[in-house]
Amino acid sequence: MTTSVGTTVETTTTHDFAQWTEVITRTFRGIRVSGPSADFTAEARHVHLGDVELFDMHTGPHTVGHPDVGAVVAGRPAGGEGRGVPMCKLSLQMEGSCLLSQDSRSCELRPGDLALYTGERAYSLEFPQRQRSLVVFFPRSYIHLRDDELAAITATAVSGDVGLGKVAVPLFRQLAGNLDELRGTHGQSLIRSSLDVLVTVLADHAQRTRHGDGPAAGEVAQSEVFRRAVGYIDSHLADPDLSPGSVARELYVSVRSLHAHFAEQHLTVASYIRSRRLSAIHSDLADPQLSGETVQSISARHGLFDASHVSKAFRSEYGESPRAYRSRLHR
Numbered sequence: 001m002t003t004s005v006g007t008t009v010e011t012t013t014t015h016d017f018a019q020w021t022e023v024i025t026r027t028f029r030g031i032r033v034s035g036p037s038a039d040f041t042a043e044a045r046h047v048h049l050g051d052v053e054l055f056d057m058h059t060g061p062h063t064v065g066h067p068d069v070g071a072v073v074a075g076r077p078a079g080g081e082g083r084g085v086p087m088c089k090l091s092l093q094m095e096g097s098c099l100l101s102q103d104s105r106s107c108e109l110r111p112g113d114l115a116l117y118t119g120e121r122a123y124s125l126e127f128p129q130r131q132r133s134l135v136v137f138f139p140r141s142y143i144h145l146r147d148d149e150l151a152a153i154t155a156t157a158v159s160g161d162v163g164l165g166k167v168a169v170p171l172f173r174q175l176a177g178n179l180d181e182l183r184g185t186h187g188q189s190l191i192r193s194s195l196d197v198l199v200t201v202l203a204d205h206a207q208r209t210r211h212g213d214g215p216a217a218g219e220v221a222q223s224e225v226f227r228r229a230v231g232y233i234d235s236h237l238a239d240p241d242l243s244p245g246s247v248a249r250e251l252y253v254s255v256r257s258l259h260a261h262f263a264e265q266h267l268t269v270a271s272y273i274r275s276r277r278l279s280a281i282h283s284d285l286a287d288p289q290l291s292g293e294t295v296q297s298i299s300a301r302h303g304l305f306d307a308s309h310v311s312k313a314f315r316s317e318y319g320e321s322p323r324a325y326r327s328r329l330h331r
Helices: 017-027 147-151 165-177 184-213 224-235 244-251 255-263 269-286 295-301 307-318 322-330
Strands: 002-004 007-015 032-034 042-049 052-059 062-066 087-095 098-102 105-109 113-118 123-127 131-139
Touching (some): 007 017, 017 042, 042 184, 052 184, 087 165, 098 113, 165 184, 184 269, 224 244, 224 269, 244 255, 255 269, 269 295, 307 322
Antiparallel strands (some): 002 007, 042 052, 052 131, 087 113, 087 131, 098 105
């Protein structure tokens, strides 16, 4: 049932195991579903808002997973080119429990716990009893963490009783209880704001993990210069003169030294600036409240003025042009 531009709400439907398997494998390519109880049933409500999807699911015991690295993409072509974009999933446990595994880690989610996992790497979710959970399916680009930072916090439970989880968990519980209200531009804006909260919670969790327990095996601790440089870049994306040289001058270090600090994180200064600008443009193009702005004006707000360059770089990063991406979301 389509309710407004860019929004689809599906009513609750009861499925047996065969029907549920068909629904899951159609929505999430490459997923395997196994281990149901004899009397397995599942009910789900689905809301599709732009490039974000929410699933409120009541299911019997079963296991789902994806064993193949890099094969999970959105269940529909991206931008008409048949190419997927990297996707992430947030799982909030509301009833029952779940064992989530990814990146050589496992965590048990109990009511009031949430965790993140990515469709780019193998994962599994085991539901040993009847359960209810909210799954939010959204582009990887919404998470402004480097790949190594993201990999350090997947399959890690965030409790609604601790830290910023006290803010995030009630927020997503409210979303699950009010899916019918998430319609049109205001619903999309609310979802995006909620995911911004999630990013803040995950970044806080990553920082606590990094400074509390030290870097993970194989991970290089971030230097103070690197952290200051990243902060400066993120707050000055609109500056058309932003460059390795301008960042180095601001931090009173040589360009050579600045490059060395980024190289420790397997990054270059220029690639980080480019990635953050494209991510900001990608985010603004998905915002229904900015639908009246041109692609060029949005790009310019983030320091990029060459329309041809923006289109080429955006297509390389996300697999479709800025206009195709916006058209797909708001058609």
